[in-house]
Amino acid sequence: MNISTSTTATTTSKNQSQIEQALQNNAAGVLMNSVTKKYGSFTAVEDLTLEIPAGYYCCLLGPSGCGKTTALRMIAGHEEVTSGDIFIGGRKVNQIPAAKRSTSMMFQSYALFPHKTIWENIEFGLKMQKVREAERRTRVGEMLDLVGLSHLGDRKPDQLSGGQRQRIALARSLVTRPQVLMLDEPLSALDENLRVRMRTELRKIQKQFGMTFIQVTHHVEEAFSLSDQIVVMTHGKIDQVASPEELFDTPASQFVAKFMGDNNIFQGKVINCVQDSDLDLIQLEVEGLGTIFCRGHGVVIGTEAACSIRPDLMFVEPYSPDLPAKSSLAANQISARITAVEMTGYVTRVCLMAESTGQELLYKVRTEDWRSNSLHEGQLVVLSWSKDNCIFLAY
Amino acid sequence: MSSKIGRRTLLKTGLAAGATSIAAISCSPKQETSVNKSPTLITNKIKDVTLRFVGTGAAQNNDIRNQAEKDLGFKLQMRALSTGEVIQIGISQPKQYDIFDGEFFSLPLVFPSGNLQPIDVSRIKQFDKITPIFTTGELYSGAKVNTSQGTAPRKVMFVKNQDSTEFSQEPTNWATMIPYQYGADTLGYRPDLVGRKIESWAELFNPEFKGRTSLLDIPSIGIMDAAMVLESQGLMTFRDKGNMTKEELDKVTQILIDRKQDGHFRAFWKTFDESVNFMASGEVVVQSMWSPAVTAVKARGLPCIYAPLKEGYRGWGGGLGISKNLSGIELDAAYEYLNWVADGWIGGFLSRQGYYSSTPENARKFMKPEEWDFWYEGKPAATEIVDPYGEKIESKGAVRDGGSFEKRVANITCWNSFMQEQVYLVYKWTEFIVA
């Protein structure tokens, strides 16, 4: 891998600009307008409307079965839409076959042709487009250089490692100079370390060429690290479209909040709402825990709702009987018992259980900081957090 | 068919194994026998004997077995195979059988192998009732059969003495096989499709029937039928059709190939069923045939004639030989069986299918007078004629094709044969088939 990365840096410099030029300014945006896909009585994607700007790295994120792959395959032209329209670069493509959409797809299993050499695999798309032999040779060579695997042109796919196959699949998709590249779980077949490295590389190539990447993944960290735009999907619908930062800071729903990771969520009834600066201050009555303060808007008093607090934005202190209950309006606090402590590296995960309700909670802290306190498993503690970090979730 | 044989073989092996284990318990270790040997070797009562047969379909039959077991008190184990297989087993697997039920023409191959023991004629009580066809070969003075060609049974019926495997041309006290069935084969045809009488072997190659004839694809028999045809057409003459020279074989084959390439033959048959199907479906209107096959075509309600031809019949005969492995009580049982066969029950049974009995007088005792009159005397059927299984095969008033026993058998001019040039014959026949 190191070898190949350095190869990329050195040998490709001379023709790098050529390829980039060929590929750049060639990105197209994608628009899905009320797209629905049904398989018999089962609705895989329901009334999906989504705009992906040209040159964006967009991740479709969600649990398996949420419709993200179906959405991707419809854009690529491998599935027909049941209703609605798809536009690529402003052109309606509903009736246009996959090969003519100026898109290219990288499959989850890479779908390299096992009976063809690496060279032939990459060359395949050009051959199908009836590109002349000489040009084919140049372009395949460039692509192999780009992914740093020029020396493997004669091998067959089964003689390659997972990471190498992934690069070849990428090269094969890029060689036809698509406007939109679609990637279906491109990293899921790789082990953890390789996944992180390839992630970086994918992002680099996307930036280099500036083309639109649409990637399907169920891996939150991957989506965060790669995307300009994340589309969180569940049950065939979009829950939230946002940048990674937005998504991290202000999940729009309980589902997103949960899916984003380890956010602590409290469900209750809205009992009060006070206008305050740009976000309202909301009081949520949580059974067994009393009132919890959070920030948000669009609130109807009396409805069932929830709020979310990130596990790293909480504070933990040892419980003492003389600690005043509900010291101030500014802070939420509850008593909980530590049930487990997991040191995962830089971060330590502390599992807790609310004393009054038994709800499981999570607190994350830098391992260094955790070491400096004297808390331990089984100890009763007080968890507190600021109302400003606590996000109101309407649904 | 093969599965049947498989089951029988299995049964037999099982019995043998069982007998061996009994032997191991009841006898001294010295007498333990190998599985290959007869399981009855250690018994001393004739009712415990089991005789194992190997033969072709006609007499390897449950009705015959049941009757024989009832009359004789010991067991028979029958095994029905093709003519070729019977000969192969006769020669190469002598431990597989106690009684060899084969055709006389196979004896020049089988007897010299030493697997059969000469049969003491004096122990066959009814031997004098056996038709002279087998003993002297003379049916009556002036009959064509007296000078018939081919491997006539009389030529291989006797050996010189008890220890000899050399055939004697005169009757002696030592027989190779005791005959029990024989027949006279000829052409069968569909009168409704031919539209006239067929009276000569030459008709088989008549261009009138182009594409609608068939020949038997068993080299040694097929070549003789062809020879009959060529002789009657006047195209060739033979010193002995049952023992052709290479030159004769070359010539016959060449003519056959010409006929074949001319599209004269619709197909060739090898099994009984095929010959019946060809004829019944009308694919073929005239072909060489076996008597029961003609009966089977008639049983389907189609007219079929087993033509008496002016050049005569091709005859064949079957008999029973005794394995050289038999001795003592088992040998006694084998002789008892041969005597039972000569007594006539089996002759009556086979006669009702159109075969002839080697002891016709005795067979007559087991037949109704009207059956005897129909099958042997050539008289019109006084009643409906039924086969041994009760199926009607002829209506009242019908006459047997070719007439009486005397007329038919006397007209056998040639017998199924084993030729000196057998290897060359098979080779030439192959040439004909692939041409």
Add this chain to the structure above:
Amino acid sequence: MLNNKNLSTYLLVTPQTLIFVLFLVLPIIAIAIVSFWNFNGFAMTPGFTLSNYLGIFTSKVYLSTYLNTFKFAAIVWLICLLISYPVAYFLAFQIKSPQWQTIWFLICTVPFLTSNIIRMIAWIPFLGREGLLNQALMGLNLIDRPIEIFLFSDFAVVLAMVQLYCLFMIAPIFNSMVRIDRALVSAAEDLGSSSFQIQKEIILPLSAPGIAIGSIFVVTLVMGEFATMRLMSGGKSSSVGYLIKNQIDSLQYPMAAANAIVLLLLALIVVALILRTVDIRKQL
């Protein structure tokens, strides 16, 4: 520990090896030995002669029998392939439900549910001069006299063999095809392949191992065939298998053995040629 493991491995392969040696290797060795024995027209005698083999290679009759056998093997193979490839493709790619795949497959095995005798009897009323097919064609006024070559001809032999052996081609091709990752087809489409190019570039090469295995089945089966050949040609055509059977029936064991050995070697050569062309290991 290592020894134990080795021992158990040997024990596991022993029954198979014994059966293989007892029922395949030894009989073939016996046949090979007999093929050098003398034959005097009545019986065989142990010895060493090449005349049985010389007979095969110098005889026009035997050579034309071998040629005839190869001719049928080639024709039946080609037709089986032309029929089986689309059928297997249909089963593997067009039928989505495994249940229906099974049902269709069972339909393909119907020819095997009848015995040779039944088939022989059934062909006559269908293909015969007065058979259904001729009657139908005449009824439709397409022909005015029965077509004779429907039965007892090379045509009939090929027809029956194709009907009989197609499944041996369909099954391995189907097996190869179901293993083809559907994503490969999508990828090829994505890269601009037409349906024809997908067949030529992806499905055909990837089902080659199945085609090879099917070809081995069909070619070796047809080369050893004698029953169908005899029944459907009405005994008017011959194959090496039938030649061997005739020689056995005539007790000419040494010649039959020599023919059996030559046929075996030829079959092995054909198999070797097929294996040289296609790597079937992926299939196994």
